[in-house]
Amino acid sequence: MYRIEIISNKSVEEEITGALEENLPHILYTTVPLVYGRGGADRKLGTTTWPETNFVLISYIEDSELPVAKAVIASVKKKFKSEGIKMFAVRAEEL
Numbered sequence: 600m601y602r603i604e605i606i607s608n609k610s611v612e613e614e615i616t617g618a619l620e621e622n623l624p625h626i627l628y629t630t631v632p633l634v635y636g637r638g639g640a641d642r643k644l645g646t647t648t649w650p651e652t653n654f655v656l657i658s659y660i661e662d663s664e665l666p667v668a669k670a671v672i673a674s675v676k677k678k679f680k681s682e683g684i685k686m687f688a689v690r691a692e693e694l
Contacts, residue, residue, distance in 0.1 A: 601665050602691040605656040606634070608643070608682040611675060612654045615684070618671045619658075628658035638683050653683075659691055 607615060612630070619626050634653040635644045642649040660668060665688060672686040 600691050600693065601660050601662065601688045603656075603658050603660060603665070603668055604687045605672060605685070606636075606653055606687075607656075607684040608679075609633070609652045609654050611679050611682050611684065612656075614679070615656065615672070615675055618675055619656075619668065622667050622671050623660070623664055626658055626660065626664075628656050631655040631657075638685075640683065659693075 605615060609632075612632075616628070616630070619628070632654050633645070634655050636642070636653060637644075641651075643651040643653045645652045658668075668688075669686070672684060676682075676684045
């Protein structure tokens with residue numbers, strides 16, 4: 600099992616969740632809808648100077664689903680090249 604975290608510009612949240620649900624129909628996830636921070640290229644702080652914001656999606660998926668999730672995010676990244684979409688995965692164990 601893997602824990603995946605997707606951090607992305609709020610503007611592509613629906614695109615990401617829709618693509619994940621379409622390709623992994625049984626996916627369960629939690630979103631943190633408003634996230635502020637500093638990435639490699641800019642800041643997303645929801646202020647006048649740095650007006651954009653991010654969101655975070657967290658999901659626990661089976662090992663066999665990880666390649667599908669990677670492909671989904673790669674596809675969205677290709678479509679929205681300037682949106683700073685990142686996905687991280689770590690092994691997880693339910694206790």
